[in-house]
Amino acid sequence: MTGILGDFGAQLGKGLADKWLSLLALPGALYLAVCAAAQALGQAHALDAPRLAHQVTTWAHAPAVRTTGGQIVVLVAVLAASVAAGLAARALGAGIERVALAADWRSWPRPAAALARRRTDIRRRRWDAAHREYSAQWARAARAAALDREVDPTARRRALGARAAISAERPDRPTWSGDRVHAVALRLQRDQHLDLGQLWPYIWLSLPEGERTELVATRSAGARAAELGAWSVLYAALAAVWWPAGVLAVLLAATARRRARSTTDSYARLVEAVVRLHSRELMERFGIEDAGPPSSGDRLGDALGSAPPVVVNVAEPGGSVDPASRDESGGGRRS
Template sequence: MGGFLSELGKKLAERWLSLLVLPGALYLAVAATARALGHTHPFDLPRLTQQISAWANHPVTNTVGGQVVLLAAILVGAAAAGLVAQALGSLTERLCLAADWHTWPPPIRQLAARQTTRRRDRWTRAARTWHHHREQDAQALAHGQRTNPATRHAAERAMTRIAPEEPCRPTWSGDRLNAVAVRLERDHHLALATLWPHLWLVLPEETRTQITIARQNLTRATTLTAWALLYLPLTAWWWPAALITAALTLIGWARTRTATDTYALLLEATTRLHTSGLADRLGLNPTSPFTPETGDTLGLNATGPLTPEIGDTLTHHLTPTPPPPPPPPPTE
């Protein structure tokens, strides 16, 4: 037990150091640089060195007690900045995925609705173009002719740059995750929100680890964008902070899209691969070879396909029953 607690404490300390203290310490260093140099001398290294030397030679920092207090203050300040970035990261992720944009406050909700409508109109035009090229290529193939697929592929890329499915959220990342639920409902009649908690419990450990890592990468990407918001106020004292803000914003945006796409791919692939095994374990797949004697407690050796009929049965089985109607009011 002592070794386990020691290892757990070590891992927690590493995560605390890497996620909060180090990025926060870098932020405090940039803030100190901004305060020391200002707009008039943005890259004056001798001036910065002189200011750091003045701080180091201050009477308070020449005592052991003062150094301890200074170090503690830096650690606390760095951790506080990291916590603020984590909180802003959660807000940034909520805005980026926009799963509940219908419940946002009125001004933001109206903006999100207009953005969703604009994206849906653009997607509809791009989808019509793509389907038109698909039909042309299919007709040519039916007559024994092969056409150059470059135009069709370009039309498909133009459509998926807007959204992989018809947009119903104001952001690409939100629609990318929503596309997983749309496709699973269309192809297999599965309600992902209902299915996923049950499927998660029977997934192999390696699969759950990969999905967890992908989800953490998405959180880190949105937190990076949150750090850009924290660096933005420093531009009031030091204009190069605007360059840091812009760089972090672009990197955070690119990483968020990449992490969202990876996470969505894993969700969809995992659901398609392992849902049949969950149906086998619940005894809802009539073609399943699963029996308690095989020892295949996860249903991983199932060979039956995931049909829409199984999806309907599984979704109905996992959906909680609605609450009963309330009793009628007493009559006088």
């Protein structure tokens, strides 16, 4: 086909190759191939390879694709459909990632928020039970140490692992990934009185290029894992027509879940490490003496914070504000 298309094909391939690949066109092309196989075989002949080969040969000898113009149209159509499938997977992946992190689950529509709350409550009960078991094992080890007795740490480590498998901290979100990221904010607030949401933009601007690159790479890996989960959903939809697509969907979903957890854990560790390493540097830039946590964290929060908004009394000439009209929250006088 390359010889038939000639210069047109060469120029088209040169101009679209990078963008095509960046838009997930190769996975999109694979998805189109599976769609074609599903249409050709169906459920009754799901694994009939000779039937598929015959159908592909029939398509290849169709009059519409035996001319140069027909081949160009087919190529452009395949490229466009592949890119469209890739964009659909990317959009769906963004939605999956949002659900997996569940940072704003309390503002979700009522049915989804109720389901998320129920899931969070279940995870909390499981975590509390695992925490009680770990605390009991830890207390047992402490009593044994006080009496100079040896205790097998296997049970304590198993209890710690069971608790960590649920969440690093007490669950506040309906998903493991969401709680793993949220645990970073909890630890920084508890240990150093640092507000991650307030602090992060300043930390990011002060990071060396190498650390930024590492964070971006890990964050991008998480997005790709979510996109892989999106492809599993798209392949699952084909299972209604061709059951092998369902098998592929299960494999993709399992891989996506494993990668998502791994990359989320790595990203959370990196963020926590970066903040702990560079918070003192940020204090120096703001002229804050490091008095150790939590005092330094509180002072840094005050330095980064902003005064409450001032509501101007528009009824007064010139829009001046009477200091006596302000309430305790820093706002203007209530009418």
